[in-house]
Amino acid sequence: MQHHDPEALAVGLLSVSRALVDGISAGVRARGFDDVRPAHGFAFARLAPAGATITQLAEHLDVTRQAAAQLVDELIAKGYVQRSRHPDDARARLITLTGKGWACTRAAEAATADAVRPWAAILGEDRLRALEHDLLRIAPHGPLRPTW
Amino acid sequence: MQHHDPEALAVGLLSVSRALVDGISAGVRARGFDDVRPAHGFAFARLAPAGATITQLAEHLDVTRQAAAQLVDELIAKGYVQRSRHPDDARARLITLTGKGWACTRAAEAATADAVRPWAAILGEDRLRALEHDLLRIAPHGPLRPTW
DNA sequence: CAGATTAGGCAAGTAGCTTGAACATATGAG
DNA sequence: CTCATATGTTCAAGCTACTTGCCTAATCTG
Numbered sequence: 001m002q003h004h005d006p007e008a009l010a011v012g013l014l015s016v017s018r019a020l021v022d023g024i025s026a027g028v029r030a031r032g033f034d035d036v037r038p039a040h041g042f043a044f045a046r047l048a049p050a051g052a053t054i055t056q057l058a059e060h061l062d063v064t065r066q067a068a069a070q071l072v073d074e075l076i077a078k079g080y081v082q083r084s085r086h087p088d089d090a091r092a093r094l095i096t097l098t099g100k101g102w103a104c105t106r107a108a109e110a111a112t113a114d115a116v117r118p119w120a121a122i123l124g125e126d127r128l129r130a131l132e133h134d135l136l137r138i139a140p141h142g143p144l145r146p147t148w
Numbered sequence: 149m150q151h152h153d154p155e156a157l158a159v160g161l162l163s164v165s166r167a168l169v170d171g172i173s174a175g176v177r178a179r180g181f182d183d184v185r186p187a188h189g190f191a192f193a194r195l196a197p198a199g200a201t202i203t204q205l206a207e208h209l210d211v212t213r214q215a216a217a218q219l220v221d222e223l224i225a226k227g228y229v230q231r232s233r234h235p236d237d238a239r240a241r242l243i244t245l246t247g248k249g250w251a252c253t254r255a256a257e258a259a260t261a262d263a264v265r266p267w268a269a270i271l272g273e274d275r276l277r278a279l280e281h282d283l284l285r286i287a288p289h290g291p292l293r294p295t296w
Numbered sequence: 297c298a299g300a301t302t303a304g305g306c307a308a309g310t311a312g313c314t315t316g317a318a319c320a321t322a323t324g325a326g
Numbered sequence: 327c328t329c330a331t332a333t334g335t336t337c338a339a340g341c342t343a344c345t346t347g348c349c350t351a352a353t354c355t356g
Contacts, residue, residue, distance in 0.1 A: 003273070004264070004268065004273060004276045004277045004280055005280065006257075006260045006261040006263075006264040007257065007260060008280055008284060009264055009276070009279070009280040009283070010168060010172070010260050010263075010264070011284075011287070012280055012283030012284040012287050013161070013164060013165050013168055013283055014165055014168070014169070015283075015287035015288060016161060016283050016286055016287050017161050017162055017165035018293050019287065019288045020158060020161055020162070021162075024158070039343090053303070053304090054303075054304065054305095055302080055303060055304080063343090063344070063345090064344075064345065064346085065303080065304070065305090066304090066305080066306090066344085066345075066346085067343070067344055067345075069304070069305070070343075070344080071343085086303090089302090089303075089352075089353075090303095090351085090352055090353085091302070091303040091304065091351060091352040091353070092302090092303055092304075092352090093303085093304075109154075109155065112154045112155060112158050113154040115154075115158075116152070116154040116157055116158070117154075118286075119286045120152065122285055122286050123282055123285065123286065125151070125152060127278075127282055128152045128157070129152045130275075130278070130282075131157065131279065131282050131283075132152055132153065132156055132157040132160055134271055134275055134278075134279050135157070135160030135161055135163075135164050135279075136156060136159075136160040137270055137271065138164055138266075138267045138270050138271065139159070139160050139163035139164050139167065140163060140167050145166050187312090201334070201335090202334070202335065202336095203333080203334060203335080211312090211313070211314090212313075212314065212315085213334075213335070213336090214313085214314075214315085214335090214336080214337090215312070215313055215314075217335070217336070218312075218313080219312085222312095234334090237321080237322075237333090237334075238320085238321055238322080238334095239320060239321040239322065239333070239334045239335070240321090240333090240334050240335080241334085241335075297356105298355100298356095299354105299355085299356095300353105300354085300355080300356105301352105301353080301354070301355090302351100302352080302353070302354085303350105303351085303352075303353090304349100304350085304351085304352100305348105305349080305350080305351100306347105306348085306349075306350100307346105307347090307348085307349100308345100308346085308347085308348105309344105309345075309346075309347100310343105310344080310345065310346095311342100311343095311344080311345090312341105312342095312343095312344100313340105313341085313342080313343100314339100314340075314341070314342090315338105315339085315340080315341095316337105316338085316339085316340100317336105317337085317338085317339105318335105318336080318337075318338100319334105319335085319336080319337095320333100320334085320335080320336100321332105321333080321334080321335100322331100322332080322333070322334095323330100323331085323332075323333090324329100324330090324331085324332095325328100325329090325330085325331100326327100326328090326329090326330105
């Protein structure tokens with residue numbers, strides 16, 4: 001009876017993840033957004049639906065509020081997000097994507113599709129869907145934390 | 149759901165990778181090695197077979213030679229590796245694991261097995277092996293680059 | 297309405313990388 | 327054999343994305 005090999009699984013997982021991040025990053029840059037880093041993508045993912053406060057963003061990214069504030073300052077300076085008054089709390093500020101931020105998000109989605117496409121050619125649609133399904137089953141709940 | 153969903157696949161992949169790295173890191177710390185970071189593990193992987201030079205390690209980690217040298221200095225200070233004269237080239241130094249370095253490597257292997265074990269319970273042995281197999285098929289060749 | 301809590305900002309410090317320059321050894325052309 | 331060039335490493339300084347510590351303003355609680 002054949003056992004699985006934790007080392008090989010770990011290598012495969014980390015290699016593919018790294019390749020995915022690198023591929024998305026390259027695709028986003030190729031689409032003209034050359035001043036964003038992978039970490040920004042994780043922020044965009046939290047901001048996209050309806051915006052967020054600095055504190056919420058910090059929790060999502062698993063960094064201090066100060067670090068999140070610095071990241072937001074940078075993204076504002078680059079034109080990807082905007083800071084506006086929070087409708088419900090005068091202490092807080094609501095951070096939302098600008099048009100450029102949404103365009104960059106769409107570029108990241110397209111880049112992701114590009115990065116994944118060759119895998120479909122290698123594995124076939126069925127096994128790729130099985131891969132996705134199984135990964136989501138073993139993935140922890142909670143926010144997608146950055147990492148690169 | 150006819151087609152695969154690149155976004156869902158990316159989220160699954162990155163979530164599971166992050167969970168794996170966090171799990172290994174926690175397991176290694178729990179085994180008494182609380183002064184190593186995930187990045188060190190990628191260095192150990194290159195050094196384990198037969199040692200390496202600073203330059204080889206830098207290429208493997210995809211950092212400058214200076215950064216690799218700093219990392220090695222740190223690992224020497226902590227007792228995980230040693231620097232000795234290179235047998236074939238008087239310019240180079242051969243970096244190899246110490247006994248403590250090997251012990252930490254074994255701890256990382258055990259921690260990896262621990263981190264992966266719950267997945268086998270969720271997916272079953274067969275699908276976990278299929279996951280490993282498919283990931284290795286789509287993984288790029290070349291060194292496993294660090295990342296955390 | 298007083299005290300505790302929460303959102304955010306300001307300042308300084310740090311870890312882990314970078315670039316730039318130097319030095320030692322190796323290699324190859326003449 | 328000698329010199330020019332390439333390679334392996336190290337020293338020094340700087341940068342970036344974080345951190346900790348403290349501060350103010352607004353909100354919640356009793």
